[in-house]
Amino acid sequence: MKAICPICQKETEWEGNRYRPFCSERCKLADLGRWASGEYRIAAPSEEDEEKETPGQPDEEALSDEDSKKGKNGNPSSF
Numbered sequence: 001m002k003a004i005c006p007i008c009q010k011e012t013e014w015e016g017n018r019y020r021p022f023c024s025e026r027c028k029l030a031d032l033g034r035w036a037s038g039e040y041r042i043a044a045p046s047e048e049d050e051e052k053e054t055p056g057q058p059d060e061e062a063l064s065d066e067d068s069k070k071g072k073n074g075n076p077s078s079f
């Protein structure tokens, strides 16, 4: 069985892996460190897989979501 390491996103063996769900002790520690430091993002071990997640602009997303909703519903007056 394979699992994806939540830290480095690498595929890792699940069975017999004492560090699961991480691929290695390194990633396990990295995860602990993340929580310990209070922010769940830290320079990933290597990989630049998770590009620097910009601290979110939920506003923008919410807006565009609403926009699309409006668009779908359409305004009744247009009929």
Ligand SMILES: [Zn+2]
Residues within 6 Å of the ligand: 005, 006, 007, 008, 009, 010, 022, 023, 024, 027
């Ligand atoms: Zn890993």
